[in-house]
Each structure stands twice: as C-alpha cells, then as structure tokens.
C-alpha cells in the first residue's frame with residue numbers, strides 16, 4: 481500500500497459547461513504526483529491541487545523525449561457510483577512501455593491505488609450525461625537536468641483527469657480514412673508497441689496530410705515492406721472480410737496493444753465468431769473491396785471505443801464500405817463494451833473495477 485498524502489485545494493474551479501466538454505480541454509482540481517530517484521525508488525506519493533510543474537529547461541524529457549503515457553476512463557453508473565474498465569491492462573501496458581523506454585517500473589497495485597485515490601478526490605468531476613466520462617491520463621517524464629544521452633536517474637509520475645464529452649453526441653458517423661504511403665509511424669524493433677509521446681510526434685505529419693486531403697485519420701502501413709496494415713490514426717484497426725474479422729497481429733512489436741482491441745477480440749471469440757490476428761496486406765483489403773467482400777472496417781480505442789470506417793481512400797481510389805454506415809459487428813461490439821463501461825449490461829467478463 482502506498483502512503484498517499486492528500487492536500488486539497490482551497491480554491492476549487494468552476495465546473496465547465498458539461499454539454500460542451502469536447503476532449504481533453506478541462507482539467508479537474510487535483511492531480512497525483514510521485515517522484516523517482518535512484519536512491520529512494522518511487523517515493524512521495526501525493527494528491528495535490530492541479531498546478532504547473534516546475535522543471536529545469538535541461539530536463540531530459542524536453543530533449544530526448546523519455547516520456548510515456550496511458551489513457552483510460554472513469555465512468556458514472558446510473559446508481560451514481562464510479563467505475564473503471566480493465567485498469568489492470570493499462571497498468572500492465574504502462575510497465576511494458578517503461579521497460580522499452582528504460583524507465584523504472586511501478587508496482588501495479590500502487591498505480592491502481594493512485595488512480596482510484598485521485599479519481600475519488602475529484603469524484604464530483606465525473607460527469608453524469610449519456611456518453612460522458614472522466615478521462616484519466618497517467619504519464620511519466622524524465623527529469624534529470626542533463627544533456628548527456630542516457631536514461632534519466634529521476635522521474636515524475638503524474639496523473640491528471642479531464643471530464644470528456646460523448647464521442648458520438650451527433651450519432652455514430654463513419655469516418656473517411658486515407659492510406660498513407662509516404663510516412664510511417666514506426667518500424668519493427670522501434671517503439672510502436674509502447675505508448676510513448678515520441679510516437680505521436682512522429683505521426684503528426686501524416687495526420688496533418690490526411691486532414692489536408694479531407695480525411696479524418698491515417699491508415700498506417702508497416703515501415704519495412706510498406707505493405708501490411710498497422711493501425712488507423714491512434715487506434716487499432718479491424719476489417720471484416722467475407723464474414724471473418726481480421727486484425728493485424730502484435731508479433732512484430734510495431735502495433736500498440738490496445739485494451740479495446742483485446743476486449744473486442746475476446747468478445748468476438750466468446751460469441752463464436754471467426755477472428756484472425758495476422759498480417760494483413762493493404763492489397764488484400766483493396767482486393768476484397770473490389771470483389772464485394774469487404775463487409776466492415778473499424779478502429780478501436782478508449783476515446784471512441786469503436787470508430788467505423790465509411791470510406792477508405794488510396795489516392796484516387798475511393799472505397800466506400802458498408803454503404804458508409806456502421807456495420808452489425810461494429811455495432812454489437814460498441815453496445816457490449818459501452819454497456820459494461822457505464823454499468824448498463826452485466827459484466828460477465830470480470831472487466832469492471834468499481835471505485836465506489
């Protein structure tokens with residue numbers, strides 16, 4: 481058990497208009513902090529008023545991007561209680577990312593306790609409206625004030641909280657996706673499997689190009705063969721080809737192991753549906769579309785849960801999928817996962833962790 485000191489703010493903020501939350505624009509009254517040093521290990525766990533961090537301009541995170549993060553949500557149930565969805569999977573992934581970036585691990589039980597404690601302190605920030613939630617952003621930064629290229633000896637682990645609006649306030653609208661053939665997000669042996677801020681810096685240019693071309697997101701291809709599908713934007717991607725659900729496998733370490741991805745696969749298997757985790761060439765998808773066998777396509781991630789792909793664009797080749805509507809498999813997964821998250825359907829998978 482962590483000994484978490486709690487210092488409450490004397491000046492709580494005014495709450496934002498909960499009907500106009502958007503994503504990641506507002507932050508709650510408190511945050512969790514914990515420090516690491518080689519001598520003391522992880523220490524000084526505390527919940528303090530939300531405030532700027534003071535860091536040396538030489539702090540390593542600013543120069544060599546030794547940084548990692550997680551993303552999960554707290555959901556308000558109809559009975560007023562608050563719960564998390566598979567936080568153990570986020571915590572396990574955070575520690576795997578630590579390993580890849582030479583950051584010291586944190587005891588999973590301590591991370592869960594930290595998340596629960598800070599959410600409880602700011603419990604009145606967990607919104608009630610349909611589809612809304614409290615987004616939880618744990619992150620770790622390297623703080624040694626040194627420009628030599630080495631793993632840092634000191635770190636800060638911080639958790640901030642942001643009430644977020646319904647992703648689908650205007651209904652589930654399938655998005656337009658552009659296949660990216662110039663830039664790549666990561667390569668085998670790189671950091672694609674890690675939730676590292678640096679991956680996002682590398683992906684911005686592809687995202688910018690996609691937006692300039694009128695697409696919502698990028699479909700990333702693998703960095704070596706430029707042939708196999710990796711992910712869509714910052715989501716994992718699924719295709720339903722001739723009735724079989726196919727998603728890229730994780731073996732090359734260039735795909736982020738999404739908690740939503742994993743949950744979708746486990747549910748599909750439970751429902752007795754055909755699911756394949758394997759290499760998927762973009763040409764196979766294009767061919768399936770040509771032959772009328774591309775039934776559905778969708779992205780998965782904590783923010784949107786399921787994001788149907790209505791159009792896949794490859795230069796001049798514009799492929800409309802399922803008549804630009806959400807498909808039956810995407811819909812079934814969306815209903816099952818969100819039902820459990822907001823406590824509307826029974827959790828028969830053991831995925832819900834109640835805070836209160």
Ligand SMILES: *Cc1c(COP(=O)(O)O)cnc(C)c1O
Pocket residue numbers: 551675711713714715716736737738739740741780781782783
């Ligand atoms: C976080 C993330 C995902 C989705 O993971 P979830 O755990 O389902 O939210 C997918 N791809 C990338 C690159 C990500 O950073």
